[in-house]
Amino acid sequence: KDTAELMAFEFEQLTVTRSNDTPAVQTGLAVSPLFFKVLGVQPELGRGFTAEEFKIGMTQVVVLGYTAWEKWFAGDPAAVGSTIKINGKVATVIGVMPESFFEPLLFAGAEVFRPLRLAASDKFQEDQSDRLQIIGRRAKSVSFEQSEVRLETIFAGIARDHPAELENTSVQILPLEEATVENGSLFFTSLLLSLSLAVLLIACANLSNLLLNRALARSREFALRAALGASRRQLVLALFCEGALLAGLGSLVGLGVAMGVNDWLSGLFAAFIPVPLNLAIDFTVLCYGIGVTILAAIGFGLFPALSGSRVRLSEALNTQSRGSVGSKTQSRFLKLTIVVQFALALVLLSTASFFLQGISEEMNRDNAWNPDNLLHGTLILNDTEYPNSADKLSFSKRLLERSQELPGVETVALSSHLPIRKLGMQELVIQGQPPRDKGSYHQAASTTVSADYFSTLQIGFITGRLFSQSDHVDANQVVIINRSMATALFPDTDPIGQRIGNVDPSDHQWREIIGVVQDIKYSTRAKPSTGFQMYRPLSQEPLTRLIVTIRSNVRPESQAGALRAVISELNSELVLRKLSTVKEAIKQARRVSVMIITIMTALAVLGLLLSTQGIYGVVSRMVTLRTGEIGIRMALGAQRR
Numbered sequence: 001k002d003t004a005e006l007m008a009f010e011f012e013q014l015t016v017t018r019s020n021d022t023p024a025v026q027t028g029l030a031v032s033p034l035f036f037k038v039l040g041v042q043p044e045l046g047r048g049f050t051a052e053e054f055k056i057g058m059t060q061v062v063v064l065g066y067t068a069w070e071k072w073f074a075g076d077p078a079a080v081g082s083t084i085k086i087n088g089k090v091a092t093v094i095g096v097m098p099e100s101f102f103e104p105l106l107f108a109g110a111e112v113f114r115p116l117r118l119a120a121s122d123k124f125q126e127d128q129s130d131r132l133q134i135i136g137r138r139a140k141s142v143s144f145e146q147s148e149v150r151l152e153t154i155f156a157g158i159a160r161d162h163p164a165e166l167e168n169t170s171v172q173i174l175p176l177e178e179a180t181v182e183n184g185s186l187f188f189t190s191l192l193l194s195l196s197l198a199v200l201l202i203a204c205a206n207l208s209n210l211l212l213n214r215a216l217a218r219s220r221e222f223a224l225r226a227a228l229g230a231s232r233r234q235l236v237l238a239l240f241c242e243g244a245l246l247a248g249l250g251s252l253v254g255l256g257v258a259m260g261v262n263d264w265l266s267g268l269f270a271a272f273i274p275v276p277l278n279l280a281i282d283f284t285v286l287c288y289g290i291g292v293t294i295l296a297a298i299g300f301g302l303f304p305a306l307s308g309s310r311v312r313l314s315e316a317l318n319t320q321s322r323g324s325v326g327s328k329t330q331s332r333f334l335k336l337t338i339v340v341q342f343a344l345a346l347v348l349l350s351t352a353s354f355f356l357q358g359i360s361e362e363m364n365r366d367n368a369w370n371p372d373n374l375l376h377g378t379l380i381l382n383d384t385e386y387p388n389s390a391d392k393l394s395f396s397k398r399l400l401e402r403s404q405e406l407p408g409v410e411t412v413a414l415s416s417h418l419p420i421r422k423l424g425m426q427e428l429v430i431q432g433q434p435p436r437d438k439g440s441y442h443q444a445a446s447t448t449v450s451a452d453y454f455s456t457l458q459i460g461f462i463t464g465r466l467f468s469q470s471d472h473v474d475a476n477q478v479v480i481i482n483r484s485m486a487t488a489l490f491p492d493t494d495p496i497g498q499r500i501g502n503v504d505p506s507d508h509q510w511r512e513i514i515g516v517v518q519d520i521k522y523s524t525r526a527k528p529s530t531g532f533q534m535y536r537p538l539s540q541e542p543l544t545r546l547i548v549t550i551r552s553n554v555r556p557e558s559q560a561g562a563l564r565a566v567i568s569e570l571n572s573e574l575v576l577r578k579l580s581t582v583k584e585a586i587k588q589a590r591r592v593s594v595m596i597i598t599i600m601t602a603l604a605v606l607g608l609l610l611s612t613q614g615i616y617g618v619v620s621r622m623v624t625l626r627t628g629e630i631g632i633r634m635a636l637g638a639q640r641r
Contacts, residue, residue, distance in 0.1 A: 006136040007034040013380050013545075014112055015575050017085040018072050025380070025577040026068065028086075028112035035113070038137045043095030045069075046080040054115045060091035065111030066099040086112070087382035088573055106176075135176065148173045188596055195351065195603045198344040202607050203250075204296045205337040206614040211243050212334065213621040244294075251293045255281070258289075334618055341611040348604035355600055359593050367521040369419060370458040371586060375556035376418060376549040377563065377579035383544075385571065389473070392542035395570065399548065400450060402566045408554040413456035414538055415547050416448040418582065419520050420589050428534075430489060431499040431510055441503050444485060444532035448541045454517060456551050464496045464515030467537040477540060479511040485532040486516045500534075511536070549582070556581045 012028040029035075036048045043063055053061050062084070064072070073079035083090050091114070102109070138147050155171045222235055258281060379399075386392045396414055403412040427441035436442075451467040453459075462483060471478050479500065486495040495516060501508030520533065552559050560579055567576045578585070623630070634640075 005034055005038050006032075006134055007038040008032040008116060008132055008134045009035060009107075010116065010132050011108065011110070012112075012114070013577075014086050015088070015380065015382060015573065016072075016112065017573065021072075023085075023573055023575045025575045026112050027108050027110045028114060029107060029110045030114050030116040032116050038135055040137075041098065041101050044098040045077055046093070046095030048095060049115050054117055056117050058115075058117075060086065060089050061094045061115065062086065062091045063095040063097060063113040064093055065097050065113075066101065068111035069096045085573075086114070087380075088384035089382075144175065191351075192596075192599060192603075195348055195600060195607075198348055199603055199607045199610065200292070200296065202341050202344050202610045202614070204299070205341050206610055206617070207243065207246060207250075207296075209334060209337050209614055209618050210246075211239065213618065214242070240298075244298075247293050247296060251290060254289070254293075255286075334622075338615050338618060341614050345604075345607045345611040348600075348607040352597065352600040352604040355593075355597050359590070359597055365521065367419070368460065368518050369520045371582040373552050373556050374456070374549055374582035375552065375559050375563065375579070376547055376582050376585065377576040379546045379548060379567065379574055379576060381544050381546070381574070385573070386544075389542045392544065393473070393539065396450070396538060396542060396546065398570055399546075399566070400452075402570065403548065403550055403563065406550070406559065406562050406566065408552045408559065410551045410553055411452045411456040412450075412551075413453040413549045414450040414543070415453055415549065416543055416545065418547055418549065418585070419457075419522050420582075420586055421522060425531075426534075427503045428500050429503055429508065431501065431508070442489065442532065444481070444534045446534050446536060448536045448538055448543055450538045453535070453549075456549055457520075458551075459520055460518035462516040462518060464513070466515055467539070469539075471537045472539050475540075477509065477511040478514045478537060480515040480517060480535040481513055482517055482519045482533040484519050485534065486513075488532070548576070 009029045009031045012030055014026050014028040015023050016026045017023045031049075033049065033051060033054055036042055042048060044066070046063070048063065049061065052058060064079070069075065069079055072084070073082070079093055080095065082093050084093065085091070097113070136147070136151070138144065142150075151173055152171065222230075225235065226232075262281065381392055381395065386395060400412050400414060403409060425443040426446045427443055429436065429441060449467070451469075451471075454461060454466060464480070466480065467478070481489075481495065481500075489495070489500075490498060495513050498513050499510040500513065501510040517535070548563065550556070550559060550563065564576055564579070567574050580588075630638075
């Protein structure tokens with residue numbers, strides 16, 4: 001309390017049912033008592049949570065987001081005090097958040113808030129983020145560095161008191177602005193800003209060329225003005241004002257283009273971000289853009305103005321009669337700007353081509369599993385109807401049996417994950433080998449699967465055996481590993497029959513290796529794309545969060561209705577979410593990369609067009625200025641070619 005006020009939250013995937021409506025899946029947050037206070041916001045209708053409502057066993061209560069309130073209750077204030085079902089349990093609505101409380105990046109657009117109730121035995125489930133997130137508001141008298149040291153000390157003490165629970169847990173303390181932006185996003189944002197700067201430089205070089213060419217064309221006019229008494233300062237100011245006016249008009253046009261581009265980007269983002277983002281032009285950003293425009297006008301308009309104002313009457317009249325492209329300095333400047341424009345355009349094209357090649361390789365590579373003709377969806381079993389492992393396992397068996405009976409279905413699998421995105425890594429030890437130091441344990445991506453997972457995804461089998469009905473809860477714990485893991489961990493011995501376990505010395509939970517399968521690659525770019533992979537049987541580890549995957553000999557989209565009907569038949573309260581073909585899910589996972597490439601390509605094409613227009617303008621103007629000279633040369637016998 002002397003350092004900061006802290007609140008905690010964790011993400012939930014909730015099945016929400018209102019009256020006789022069809023159940024819907026909604027992102028929710030389980031929040032600690034100080035959640036609203038730390039954020040400086042309170043419900044607009046009703047109230048927040050009381051201390052009693054955070055105790056285990058108390059009546060379920062929820063606070064709704066503004067969008068959920070409008071959607072489910074049509075904005076009726078009487079919604080406060082009504083009830084809805086969440087994961088099969090009745091919950092009372094006690095409040096509604098204000099419309100302004102919408103944080104798509106920080107809270108992923110969550111619209112249902114519940115008390116975070118943690119018992120001493122609570123553990124994270126498969127459908128949760130595996131990470132309790134904490135936000136604190138620092139005391140005004142405490143610096144960030146001081147609060148960081150204080151909180152790290154507190155966490156270290158908690159870790160010492162609970163070594164088993166926090167063996168593989170770490171804490172990372174960041175300012176909220178940094179915590180909401182991933183490192184990859186910062187990299188690509190910086191890259192796009194750099195490319196945008198290159199386009200700006202190309203446009204400024206064009207403007208500078210234009211102004212200098214205009215100054216050369218008006219050299220006689222400036223000479224006459226100087227002869228009539230105009231000072232160089234007045235000539236520079238006139239030329240500079242012309243450049244500033246052009247820059248200002250360009251800014252206005254750019255503002256209109258930016259508004260159109262924002263609409264285009266909104267549509268592009270909507271393709272892969274599940275919540276709407278407000279891409280309206282920010283006043284601060286607008287002022288920044290105007291400031292950059294002014295600086296660009298000063299910087300790139302200064303040389304043409306100074307150069308064009310440096311005139312001598314006799315020289316100007318003589319060169320005007322025979323045509324000239326200016327002094328050596330002016331000529332070199334024109335050539336330099338042309339070189340710079342095409343160099344920047346080459347950088348833009350090279351960068352876009354590099355990323356385009358990478359995306360093309362990613363999309364066309366062989367991942368060693370077959371996503372064709374696969375349909376998948378996600379189920380979350382609530383603890384009310386499926387309180388223990390036996391209930392979850394019974395439902396999983398019935399789901400597999402009924403799905404397999406559908407016409408056109410070849411195989412059905414249940415799993416904790418699909419190899420679309422990279423999985424979290426699990427540390428492990430090998431029985432019989434010397435213990436390793438903390439931080440140097442072997443790591444493998446772990447997936448819990450049903451027996452037909454490998455045939456459904458068409459993952460190659462190498463040696464040993466696959467899972468069978470004999471691998472039940474009371475049998476020896478077993479595991480299947482991939483080729484890379486077998487080769488690296490057991491280079492001189494047969495991996496079949498070896499045992500691996502977790503790093504907890506008090507309970508390693510040893511599992512016997514019964515089979516080896518081919519390495520597979522993730523469908524999105526992840527490093528390493530092929531590492532250690534292990535598979536545990538669903539029959540020994542029933543899941544709360546199930547991914548249902550069916551391989552069909554007909555169009556997989558046509559099986560969606562039948563699969564939903566099977567789920568409804570087994571339990572009408574369950575919602576099959578994210579139902580799509582696996583190929584569509586892969587496409588969705590790659591949307592960020594495709595969006596970045598699209599923007600990069602647009603910037604590269606724009607830069608190339610500006611460079612082409614710039615060199616055309618310069619060459620055209622140079623030819624125009626030398627028209628008299630060219631005419632004299634042709635009169636003296638010069639040929640056109």
